[in-house]
Amino acid sequence: MSLLELSGVTAFYGPAQALFKVSLSLEEGEVLALMGRNGMGKSTTIKSICRMVAVKEGELTFDGHDLKSLPSHKAARLGIGLVPEGRRCFPNLNVEENLSAAARKGAWDFERVCKLFPRLKERRTQLAASLSGGEQQMLAIGRALMTNPRLLILDEATEGLAPVVRQEIWQAISELRKEAGLSILVVDKTVKELEKIADKAVILQRGETVWSGAMADMSQDIAAEYLGV
Numbered sequence: 026m027s028l029l030e031l032s033g034v035t036a037f038y039g040p041a042q043a044l045f046k047v048s049l050s051l052e053e054g055e056v057l058a059l060m061g062r063n064g065m066g067k068s069t070t071i072k073s074i075c076r077m078v079a080v081k082e083g084e085l086t087f088d089g090h091d092l093k094s095l096p097s098h099k100a101a102r103l104g105i106g107l108v109p110e111g112r113r114c115f116p117n118l119n120v121e122e123n124l125s126a127a128a129r130k131g132a133w134d135f136e137r138v139c140k141l142f143p144r145l146k147e148r149r150t151q152l153a154a155s156l157s158g159g160e161q162q163m164l165a166i167g168r169a170l171m172t173n174p175r176l177l178i179l180d181e182a183t184e185g186l187a188p189v190v191r192q193e194i195w196q197a198i199s200e201l202r203k204e205a206g207l208s209i210l211v212v213d214k215t216v217k218e219l220e221k222i223a224d225k226a227v228i229l230q231r232g233e234t235v236w237s238g239a240m241a242d243m244s245q246d247i248a249a250e251y252l253g254v
Contacts, residue, residue: 027086028053028208029074029176034083036073043069046083048234049227051176056202056209058219058240061229062253067212068110070229071180074210075107076100088175106174110181110212112165116154120145123153123164124171131173138167141197159190166197177201179211183218198222216248228252 027050036044044066051057059067072078073085076097085092092100101107115123124135124145139146142163148156153164162182169177179198183191195218201207202222213219219226219240226243228236228251236247 027051028055028088029210030084030086031070031074032084034070034073034085035081036069036078037081038069038078043078043232044073045231045233047073047229047232048083049237051208051210053175053208055224056211056222058223058226059210059212059229060214060216060219060226060252062214062251065229066232067229068180069232071107071178071210071212074100074178075105101172104173104175106169106172106177108162108165108169108177108179108182110184112158112161114153114156114161114164114168117152119150119152120156120164121149124167127168127171129171129173133170133173135171138170141170141200142167157190159186159193162186162190162194163197166194170201174207176208176210179209179213181212183213183215195222214252216243216252 029051031047031049033046033048034044035046047070059070061067069078073080076092076095080093087103087105090103124138144160145163145167148160153161183194199222201209223240225238226240227234230251235251
């Protein structure tokens with residue numbers, strides 16, 4: 026049984042249909058890249074998994090649990106940790122407070138997060154609002170890890186960051202890939218970086234799954250057709 030399974034998932038924003046029978050699966054310990062051009066349904070798929078958007082049809086399960094019937098906080102308690110697009114740190118809390126607010130018992134604690142991102146320890150008493158964009162992204166990833174998830178979802182984790190900071194984030198994701206038992210679903214468009222960490226990929230176009238397979242099997246023609254690269 027897959028850790029995460031979507032089969033024929035449809036979703037709407039009011040009367041407008043956003044997902045058309047999206048399917049994907051993620052096994053324990055795997056890294057899955059969810060790809061596609063802007064506006065193709067990637068974030069809506071993430072919101073469906075995290076129970077922020079209602080699923081009208083199809084199957085949506087996590088570790089054998091039917092997610093469709095659960096509110097978002099109960100889905101999170103099953104072990105789904107989200108790093109949302111736009112970071113969304115608590116601006117009026119400092120770094121340590123942001124991390125503590127999300128903490129659940131487990132292997133990931135403040136010291137371990139700071140080992141992954143040493144800059145957070147240096148900034149532990151600074152308000153999140155005063156951090157740079159890259160530091161806020163590190164904080165958002167650390168906050169998700171503090172929930173001690175089984176599945177870590179990263180929605181456009183490197184978008185809009187300076188190249189040197191992007192590399193720091195990719196290096197951290199690469200290190201997380203080595204963590205025993207941690208599965209990762211990463212939304213991004215950078216094929217070159219995803220090739221280094223992802224086991225497999227799913228490409229969406231206009232809310233539909235148009236390609237899925239091993240990351241190594243994604244040809245230049247497929248990337249050019251669906252990703253514009």
